[in-house]
Amino acid sequence: MTKTDHSLETLLTQAGHFIDPGTGAIVPPIHPATTFARDDRYQLQGFEYSRIANPTGRRVEEVLARLEGAEDALIFASGLAGVSTFFETVRSGQRIVAPRVMYHGAADWLRRLAARRGIDVAFFDATESGALERAVQAGETAVVWIEPSVNPTWDVIDVRAASEAAHAAGAILAVDATVTPPVTLRALNLGADIVFHSGTKYLAGHSDVTAGVLATRAVDARWEEINRARTLMGGVLGPFECWLLLRGMRTLHLRYERQAANALTIARHFEHHQKLEAVLYPGLESHPGHETAARQMQGGFGAMLSLLLAGDADAARRVATRTRLFVPATSLGGVESLIEHRATVEGPNSIVPANLLRVSVGIERVDELIADLEQALA
Numbered sequence: 001m002t003k004t005d006h007s008l009e010t011l012l013t014q015a016g017h018f019i020d021p022g023t024g025a026i027v028p029p030i031h032p033a034t035t036f037a038r039d040d041r042y043q044l045q046g047f048e049y050s051r052i053a054n055p056t057g058r059r060v061e062e063v064l065a066r067l068e069g070a071e072d073a074l075i076f077a078s079g080l081a082g083v084s085t086f087f088e089t090v091r092s093g094q095r096i097v098a099p100r101v102m103y104h105g106a107a108d109w110l111r112r113l114a115a116r117r118g119i120d121v122a123f124f125d126a127t128e129s130g131a132l133e134r135a136v137q138a139g140e141t142a143v144v145w146i147e148p149s150v151n152p153t154w155d156v157i158d159v160r161a162a163s164e165a166a167h168a169a170g171a172i173l174a175v176d177a178t179v180t181p182p183v184t185l186r187a188l189n190l191g192a193d194i195v196f197h198s199g200t201k202y203l204a205g206h207s208d209v210t211a212g213v214l215a216t217r218a219v220d221a222r223w224e225e226i227n228r229a230r231t232l233m234g235g236v237l238g239p240f241e242c243w244l245l246l247r248g249m250r251t252l253h254l255r256y257e258r259q260a261a262n263a264l265t266i267a268r269h270f271e272h273h274q275k276l277e278a279v280l281y282p283g284l285e286s287h288p289g290h291e292t293a294a295r296q297m298q299g300g301f302g303a304m305l306s307l308l309l310a311g312d313a314d315a316a317r318r319v320a321t322r323t324r325l326f327v328p329a330t331s332l333g334g335v336e337s338l339i340e341h342r343a344t345v346e347g348p349n350s351i352v353p354a355n356l357l358r359v360s361v362g363i364e365r366v367d368e369l370i371a372d373l374e375q376a377l378a
């Protein structure tokens with residue numbers, strides 16, 4: 001695949017500059033076909049069967065690969081379909097190193113399913129300096145899996161330093177960049193080998209499609225194995241969802257810019273609020289990871305922040321029922337603002353503080369969002 005000469009904004013807006021050769025249509029078609037005819041020499045004409053690949057999906061994958069500066073990208077039926085297909089490539093006896101606080105679905109996979117396959121998992125504390133390096137060195141580490149800003153406490157992990165630690169141990173670095181999309185952080189440029197996104201979030205951006213993405217620095221044996229595993233496990237994205245994902249991506253840069261600006265205004269407004277113990281947001285200068293975040297998130301600090309309520313779980317849940325604009329629902333990265341009591345959503349094994357409310361800031365008017373949170377806290 002060629003790398004783009006244009007900016008990411010232009011690449012996204014034009015969906016990779018599409019003009020249909022047969023009709024001149026400037027919007028890519030949806031190909032619902034599940035199977036593809038061979039030519040008169042009985043040769044395939046690019047596609048065979050839609051569980052292997054489909055033309056609408058390939059279009060999205062090409063744009064995603066260019067967006068990440070990757071050699072190739074693959075899309076999946078959900079974020080977790082991408083995560084579990086990627087972990088399929090780790091062998092029994094090998095180790096995966098990951099942060100203790102991270103997206104709970106991927107952590108659940110590591111806690112529940114890795115052990116069954118004889119995979120060793122070491123969790124490190126992202127707030128402790130040197131903890132990642134120690135975890136990597138202690139076993140036969142195959143994969144270091146990180147989030148540049150961990151969900152939902154938003155502690156910052158230095159991607160460049162993590163890649164150096166992983167490579168020194170002969171491991172690869174895989175980055176869940178769901179909350180740090182390529183308009184702000186390009187993980188491959190910072191030394192990552194694999195980038196993952198839940199496409200359900202910022203990339204699609206409208207809370208109406210479930211999707212996952214993996215992108216690779218190199219089309220190597222591991223990548224071929226991931227591609228084969230996708231075909232065998234069957235977690236492919238349907239053509240209509242592929243099309244919706246590409247359509248959503250065309251405004252990613254605008255949405256992200258507005259969401260990040262709104263979130264920073266909200267974080268600053270509530271930083272010293274009397275009903276809150278703290279506001280967790282890497283864009284605040286008081287945040288311990290601010291300097292690293294500023295270095296690696298060059299397009300803004302994103303829409304995600306957490307409020308630590310001065311109160312218990314019940315008080316936090318009450319706030320999440322009193323908002324009128326912030327919708328009390330899980331997920332993130334969409335155009336509408338959401339609020340959730342994270343420990344309730346994660347369930348009884350959650351290690352998230354009981355007084356934490358996770359907020360995903362949308363593109364509404366920021367003064368109205370602030371007024372809404374003010375009245376819910378009052």
Ligand SMILES: Cc1ncc(COP(=O)(O)O)c(C=O)c1O
Pocket residue numbers: 078079080081103105106147151176178179197198199200210211212331332
């Ligand atoms: C950081 C992160 N990674 C992965 C996922 C999983 O993605 P999906 O819900 O699309 O399977 C999520 C979903 O919330 C997420 O927030």
